[in-house]
Amino acid sequence: MTDDPLPQLSPSPVPGRTTARTAAVIPAAGRGVRLGPGAPKALRALGGTPMLVHAIRAMADSRAVSLVVVVAPPDGAAEVRTLLDAHALPDRTDFLVVPGGESRQESVKLGLDALPAGYDIVLVHDAARPLVPVDTVDAVVEAVRDGAPAVVPALPLADTVKQVEPAAGPGEPESVVATPDRSLLRAVQTPQGFDRATLVRAHETVKDNVTDDASMVEQLGLTVVTVPGHEEAFKVTRPLDLVLAEAVLARRRLNDGF
Numbered sequence: 001m002t003d004d005p006l007p008q009l010s011p012s013p014v015p016g017r018t019t020a021r022t023a024a025v026i027p028a029a030g031r032g033v034r035l036g037p038g039a040p041k042a043l044r045a046l047g048g049t050p051m052l053v054h055a056i057r058a059m060a061d062s063r064a065v066s067l068v069v070v071v072a073p074p075d076g077a078a079e080v081r082t083l084l085d086a087h088a089l090p091d092r093t094d095f096l097v098v099p100g101g102e103s104r105q106e107s108v109k110l111g112l113d114a115l116p117a118g119y120d121i122v123l124v125h126d127a128a129r130p131l132v133p134v135d136t137v138d139a140v141v142e143a144v145r146d147g148a149p150a151v152v153p154a155l156p157l158a159d160t161v162k163q164v165e166p167a168a169g170p171g172e173p174e175s176v177v178a179t180p181d182r183s184l185l186r187a188v189q190t191p192q193g194f195d196r197a198t199l200v201r202a203h204e205t206v207k208d209n210v211t212d213d214a215s216m217v218e219q220l221g222l223t224v225v226t227v228p229g230h231e232e233a234f235k236v237t238r239p240l241d242l243v244l245a246e247a248v249l250a251r252r253r254l255n256d257g258f
Contacts, residue, residue, distance in 0.1 A: 020120035022141050023067040024059040024191060025111035028052050028127035029074065029100030042127035043083070044242065047249040051236060052080070053087045054130030054249075059123065059191065060093040062137040068093060069114055070127075071100040071107040105210050109203045115196070121145065122199050124213045125191035131248055132191065132233035139227040140193035150217040151193040153229035154186035161185060188212065189229040198222065 028042035042052040052070070059065050072080040077099045084095055098114045100107035108124055115122065121144050123137070136153050143151040161182055164174040192214050194202075202216035210216055214224045236245050 020145070021066055021118055022062075022064045022121040022123065023069060023115055023119040024065050024123040024125055025069045025071065025108060025115075026052070026055055026059065026125050026127050027071045027100060027104050027107040027111065028055075028080070029071055029076075029104075029107045044236075046130055046236070046242070046245055047253070049087065050083060051130040051245075052127045053083070053089075055125060055127045055132075056084070056089060056095070058130065058132045058134065059125055059137060060090040061134040062141065063092075064121075064138060064141040065123065066093060067096065067115070067119060069096045069098060069111045071111040072097050074099045074101065105203070108213060112196075112200055112203060120196050121193060122196045123191035123193050124199075126235060128236045129190055129233050130236065131245060131252075132189070133230050136189075136227075136230045136233055137191055140191055143225060143227050144193040144195060148193075148225045149195045149198040149222045150214050150224040152212075152214045152224060152226055153189045153191070153233065154226040155189065155229040155231065157182045157185050157187055186226060187229070188214065188226075189233045189235075 042055070043050045045051075046054055056068050056070065059068050070080055070084070077097050081097045084097065089095060096114060098110055101110055111124075112122065121141060123140060125132070132153075140151045140153060159182075161180050162176045163178040163180060164176050167174045190212075192212065194213065194217065198217060198220070199213060202213065202220055206216040206219045209219070218224055232248055234241065234244070236242055
């Protein structure tokens with residue numbers, strides 16, 4: 001018989017910081033038409049493993065995340081459950097699969113509705129961002145714990161951006177009307193992190209002009225803050241993105257041996 005382990009002492013709380021539990025919601029109900037015909041985007045293989053599984057592992061790699069809710073296509077929840085059962089996932093993280101809706105906003109809301117009590121921080125992560133590093137996930141969680149109601153990882157823009165008038169027709173030239181100062185612009189990634197009550201309120205009250213979950217919180221008049229994003233957290237949308245993701249994954253396996 002072995003000796004009982006020594007009790008672990010909890011660290012002293014930091015003023016202004018919450019130690020609330022964190023859950024991640026991954027909407028994966030889209031069809032991904034820009035990647036062409038075939039399986040839904042989230043189920044496309046990346047390095048022999050569906051992108052969705054990579055995205056789930058990216059969330060579960062963070063010790064802050066203890067629950068991952070996967071929002072499946074409305075008629076594909078059973079298929080996604082079978083998929084998760086077939087792949088090794090961290091034992092310390094719980095997983096839940098629920099059917100999604102017709103839009104991303106509706107799917108996130110259904111994921112939120114499925115969250116048990118006791119999770120006060122919610123991450124919303126794109127299934128099509130399979131390679132986000134754990135340091136980015138942790139940075140988002142820490143910023144919410146420090147009191148921000150909404151947090152997004154973001155990168156400075158490398159290219160000059162032009163504001164244009166809509167073209168008269170498909171393929172017609174567009175007139176440039178302004179050149180925004182790119183030093184004030186950021187490309188936003190996921191996971192986006194939220195105080196749960198704030199995100200629930202946003203989904204209950206904001207219905208229009210929704211580009212992402214953070215934009216809904218902005219419409220409530222609350223402050224959204226950024227943390228540094230990562231170049232490997234790009235969104236796999238087109239076939240070329242999939243080629244780049246394969247290259248990143250191959251380099252990781254070579255360097256890290258996983």
